[in-house]
Amino acid sequence: MNCAIFAIGNEILEGSITDTNSTYLAKHLTDLGFKIVEIKALPDNKEILVDNFTYALKNYDLTITTGGLGPTFDDLTAETVALAANREFIFYEDVYKSIENKLAVRGVKIKESHKHQAYLPKDAILFQNDKGTAVGFCVENSGSLIISLPGIPYEMKHMFENYVVPFLKNRFDLKPIYKKDLKFIGIPESDVDEAIINTEKSDDTEVIINTSKGMIIVRIRSYNYEKLMAFAEKLKDKLNKFYFGEDDDTLESVILKKLIAKNITISTAESCTGGLIAKKLTDIPGSSKSFLGSIVSYSNDAKNNILNVSKETLEKFGAVSEECCKEMLTGCKKIFNSDIVIATTGIAGPDGGTKDKPVGTVFVGINMKDKVFIKKYLFNGDREAIRERTANIAFRNLLELLSE
Template identity: 40%
Template sequence: MKAAIITIGDEILIGQIVDTNSAWIARKLTHAGFEIEEMQSIGDDSRQIKATIDEVFARVDVILMTGGLGPTKDDITKKTLCDYFGSRLVFDGSVLENIRNAISGFTSLNELTRNQAYVPEDCTVIQNRVGTAPIIWFDHIGKVLASMPGVPHEMRYAMDNEIIPRLQAKYDPDAYLKHIFIVKGYTESALAMFIADFENNLPEGFGLAYLPSPGLVKLRLFARGGRRLPELNEQVKKLRDILGDAILAEKDIPVEQLLGERLFEKGLTLGTAESCTGGNIAHMITSIPGSSRYFKGSVISYANEEKENILHVARESLDCFGAVSEVVAIEMAKGAQKVLNVDCTIATTGIAGPDGGTEDKPVGTVWICTTYKDKCVAKKYQSGKFREANIVRATNNGMLQLLEMIEI
């Protein structure tokens, strides 16, 4: 079953926003057993939208579209699809009812919002439970075109609760089988060399994909077709034996969730003391629902004054060794453990860049200290010149360092 993703919006073509929706949709479709043939981004232009649908429908079974469903003049997707499928816009009372629910408490109904209740006569209308623009689904010569809002959380809700279940019911695609290993202690190329024999001897139709991130590699072993499950299980067992202790987990979850699960299982509480990561570790940890069961809080001590006053880092340590040092990282982590009254802490201090580097401590230098009850580990990490990448790297490394500590 082949699918294509089409994103509509001039703001994408001028580079004002990065299209993150397509990758998210692609991941969901792939897991549901569909093969993505292509992704396209085109403008708010009726002629172009129609021509693109014609071209793409010749190659795929399913087209998922996002964007251009808003209430303003530049949003023309609904009208264009109506023309394309020879339909006309009619008023739908149930959509208006849903719109009223969606905006109640927020704002009142105006004319433009009310107009969103006009939908093509010959389509399946799917209510948008988290927004005002309805989702539109056309069945067309055995193929499907579904149009969703471009607002990411509205699109995600529609995909998970409506689009994926309906597509699976309609097409029952060959299952996409996969098994994930989260592997630590190897770079991507070192891991590829270590398991080269295994990879070269995989059965026909099996594949192995590497997704590296700082400090770990996600390995995806995959095949298509439910009947191949026994073979997959056999290969999983083989790879598990080869990887041994390097396996951190066998599920496709982010590190912040993995750490959260381990903390919760062990009944441990967590806090962070962040300088160069500026709250990103706390943000990642609390992005997981239920994190209040183990996460108690953080001190973001961006300025030295906060390191001293709240975390009780010694003035002498800051003066002698500088804020980016092993001693200060340790004092931050231990200070946070006391002040937040938690079992475990992650403390970061470093130079995120682009400025602030010195010869001794170039941009990208980060000290991370983790504590687990009375144990304490401090390590120095060196990464590159890019602020955003440095923050993400230090966030990941901090969580992995603690994870390793509590595993033992």
């Protein structure tokens, strides 16, 4: 079943808001068995909307729209869907009464403009809005459906999950698609691509590669579970050295499971990452079973006064150095007495780089049961990317040490 998703609103096209609705819908519709063939942002323009809806009704089994169902003059979705589907645009008295009641409960005085939300395509299937005033609706034309949902994310999600999904399951003979995401780190994308090309797979198995700040995710999709798993296992075997998890696994969640299982404690001393490693660990419920604490020693004074990095080291080698990183590990170890310490110090940019230490220069250290491992890296990317890459490489190095 081919499906399109249209996000409607000038505010999306000008970048005032981020369209998270389309991402949410694409994921959930794919899980249901629909094939997403188009995702598009459309302006609050009557002619453009009618043209796109008309095309969609001729070419797609299902089109989902979000936005443009409000009470203002530029909310044109219902009217333009009616025009594209050759439906009358009529006033629904019961919808208007529902809007009146909802606004009265909230102490909002009804306005003439609120009637606009009660005008919908004739004979539309309506979807109740438990979170707001704009009802959703569905129209059909020659077997093709357009379903229009509110643009406010929490309204849209509630309506979709509670009313649209049951409707779609009843309306279509859906064949669920099976999914498996394999996650790798420490290997070039080209090597993963080569491994995929040289691994036998069935014609109905689709493979996508995504890269993100040093990690590679191989997304495998198929309507046949056995064929999907067979391909996934072959690829894992080929790239086993770089494989760390799948689906919802993250580097930090895999590491934390290992630490808790082995009753190992950990702490961090962070400079350039600004507490990012600690945040990633403490985002995981139950992290207190292993994670003891963190020192974010951003300034030289903090490194000296809290972690006891010597002034001589800072003056001779600088804060971004192997020597400083080693003393940060030692200082953090003394404070928390954890089995493992991670330390990071570097230049995340955009300023602060020199010829000898350009932006992206980072030292990552690990003290694991009193054995010290420190490596120097030169990362590219902006400030956020360098910080993320630093955190990820720290986790990767620790994962390797834990696997030995």
